[in-house]
Amino acid sequence: MPCSCVGLLSVLGAAVAVVLSAFAAGLPLWSLLAYSNNGQMTTATFTAGVWGYCTDVSFVQAGTNDYSSPTTKSSGQCYLYYSGNRNAHIVLNDSQGNSTIVQPTDGVCKMFNEDGGSSKRLMATVKDIDQTSFDTFLTNTCGAKGKVSLSFAMLSPIFGAFAFCILTAAVCCAKYQSCLVAFSAWMTVLSTICSIISFVVWNSQTPTGNGIMYGASYYMEIAATVCYSISCFFAVIHMQHGRKNNSQTHNSRATISLQAALEKQKKISLSPIPTRLV
Secondary structure (H helix, E strand, O other), X not given: OOOOHHHHHHXXXXXXXXXXXXXXXXXXXXEEEOOEEOOOEEEEEEEEOOOEEEEEEEEEOOOOOOOOOOOOEEEEEEEEOOOOOOOOEEEEEEOOEEEEEEOOOOOHHHHHHXXXXXXXXXXXHOOOOOHHHHHHHHHHHOOHHHHHHHHHHHHHHHHHHHHHHHHHHHHHOOOOOXXXXXXXXXXXXXXXXXXXXXXXXXXXXXXXXXXXXXXXXXXXXXXXXXXXXXHHHHHXXXXXXXXXXXHHHHHHHHHHHHHHHHHHHHHHHHOOOOOOOO
């Protein structure tokens, strides 16, 4: 199937969707608390993502007057739900004095389940969020909802990357073959479904409370869903154009064959019939 405008638009949509869904899965910015932006630095006291939450996050924007670095710098401390982070330390304020512990190797969820809540250790990692809201959030995150949002948020860019590679090869290289385009379209549909499930589940998983809002990762996942849908739409149109071209080519070949047969029959009928002398 030769390259077409709609085919290239499908490839472009898939590429944008993969980038958006990958950033959405990788950045812990699905929900934010105490967000502020003064034009030079963006800060948030609490951010949550599908794989962990972070505290005291700040991003120095590139190109500001005070910071001339070409890249954006960030700071903060992140705590993983299902795996440990040796760089994450929890400072406990107890009656016997301050003590510091390292996040266990199995992550926040194991600590939450062992303590029966966040009051013993995990509340020391956050601020500006009440314990009830934090406990509800960790209950959802360490349960089925958290596993679903994490799994499907990670699967979306994986399926999307496969769809992008196959679609690129099918649109640019596979002439008059629509099976690769059909397969990539189905992979794009799977990516779309994964993206939809991830942000829909996050709606019921996200922490609640005053000042908590959806972050950039959440909206990037929604944008990725739109881009996946657009890519699938153009892939189907490209596939239909290919089938139409194949049908026209087949009909033209049949017409040529029929004309050749008629011409041959005409020549035979006009040729003199030899007579036999007895």
